[in-house]
Amino acid sequence: DQQVKQNSPSLSVQEGRISILNCDYTNSMFDYFLWYKKYPAEGPTFLISISSIKDKNEDGRFTVFLNKSAKHLSLHIVPSQPGDSAVYFCAASGLRRGNNRLAFGKGNQVVVIP
């Protein structure tokens, strides 16, 4: 039972364009959401997060949008760079309920074409 879902397993985008990654969740107890980036042969690294009390969080080229009513979040990368080519995981946790265990999606492979 996948509580965090990432469809469209792979995405190819031209350098300089926008990359948009989508994530849906089913558990209404989740109140904190994170995006992780993973290169081959390395562990995932934290990218950006958002609390359920916000609907947007921006950090440089990365912006995460949260739509609580739709249980949907998205990650925008603008402009995309070749170094952004990686697998991106969406994750969620229920911090306010004392559950800090992260549930991960299956990941999206992003390829940025120079």
Place this chain on the structure above:
Amino acid sequence: NAGVTQTPKFQVLKTGQSMTLQCAQDMNHNSMYWYRQDPGMGLRLIYYSASEGTTDKGEVPNGYNVSRLNKREFSLRLESAAPSQTSVYFCATSTPRGTEAFFGQGTRLTVV
């Protein structure tokens, strides 16, 4: 500042053999985790430890045991390896409120 260190990085086992994956963190975090990553499956939680001396099952605990030896170390043991346990294993630790997790480099395990 090593963060989260896993050993070994690679391992090949025969079916039925046992082994222990080691994980150590120098971030002074209470929470530690073991995940496995399989193609098309994302990261699935095997076991979780909220603090020294406590462990809880995650999504896929069957075939594994864990030991939280102290605050720094959290080991994962396969008593009798099976080909279905071929995977990449990641150890992680998280900040006190769980707002960020830090991962090791991973252990690529192949069971033949």
